[in-house]
Amino acid sequence: SQQGEEDPQALSIQEGENATMNCSYKTSINNLQWYRQNSGRGLVHLILIRSNEREKHSGRLRVTLDTSKKSSSLLITASRAADTASYFCATTRMDSSYKLIFGSGTRLLVRP
Amino acid sequence: ETGVTQSPTHLIKTRGQQVTLRCSSQSGHNTVSWYQQALGQGPQFIFQYYREEENGRGNFPPRFSGLQFPNYSSELNVNALELDDSALYLCASSLDLTSGNTGELFFGEGSRLTVL
Numbered sequence: 326s327q328q329g330e331e332d333p334q335a336l337s338i339q340e341g342e343n344a345t346m347n348c349s350y351k352t353s354i355n356n357l358q359w360y361r362q363n364s365g366r367g368l369v370h371l372i373l374i375r376s377n378e379r380e381k382h383s384g385r386l387r388v389t390l391d392t393s394k395k396s397s398s399l400l401i402t403a404s405r406a407a408d409t410a411s412y413f414c415a416t417t418r419m420d421s422s423y424k425l426i427f428g429s430g431t432r433l434l435v436r437p
Numbered sequence: 438e439t440g441v442t443q444s445p446t447h448l449i450k451t452r453g454q455q456v457t458l459r460c461s462s463q464s465g466h467n468t469v470s471w472y473q474q475a476l477g478q479g480p481q482f483i484f485q486y487y488r489e490e491e492n493g494r495g496n497f498p499p500r501f502s503g504l505q506f507p508n509y510s511s512e513l514n515v516n517a518l519e520l521d522d523s524a525l526y527l528c529a530s531s532l533d534l535t536s537g538n539t540g541e542l543f544f545g546e547g548s549r550l551t552v553l
Binding site: 356358370413415 | 441472477478479481482485492493525542543544545547549
């Protein structure tokens with residue numbers, strides 16, 4: 326079963342705009358990660374935020390985590406056409422840290 | 438590129454057949470996990486192997502089985518294929534949690550299985 330749900334399911338923006346994707350999850354977590362997937366290919370790790378962290382930055386990416394609301398957001402600033410992909414949040418639970426539980430993903434289209 | 442390689446990249450099988458998918462982990466990684474990704478869905482955890490033993494399993498029937506070899510490469514075997522087994526099968530490697538693993542997984546490009 327999916328632990329996380331991303332919102333929106335699909336997002337279309339113009340190049341240069343910011344893209345915000347949200348993720349909600351159900352149980353207590355060790356950490357939350359965001360992955361990117363280009364059209365049916367492998368997933369690429371973007372960023373990891375631990376349960377005791379509230380915000381993290383990496384280049385044009387900003388991730389926030391609100392454990393009280395069981396939610397996270399991924400912000401991509403100054404988007405580029407090359408950012409077009411599906412983005413997934415994934416969590417590890419405290420009682421089963423060996424596996425990632427993925428959400429259903431947000432499909433991002435950045436129009437040139 | 439992550440250094441995780443999977444083979445074959447695409448294959449077509451018929452219902453009832455058996456399939457073996459292969460994965461070579463990134464150099465230095467001792468843990469391999471397998472995920473199934475149906476079209477339009479997020480990946481679902483199948484199982485993980487560490488030191489040649491199954492270290493955890495998701496909600497998949499016993500006809501999904503695996504192996505890990507001393508060089509940390511791995512196989513996923515699926516018996517008695519069903520139409521719903523059609524999916525992208527992803528292998529991911531990592532270090533075990535006691536060896537400095539931050540939790541990040543390194544994925545291969547996947548094997549796309551079509552069951553007719």
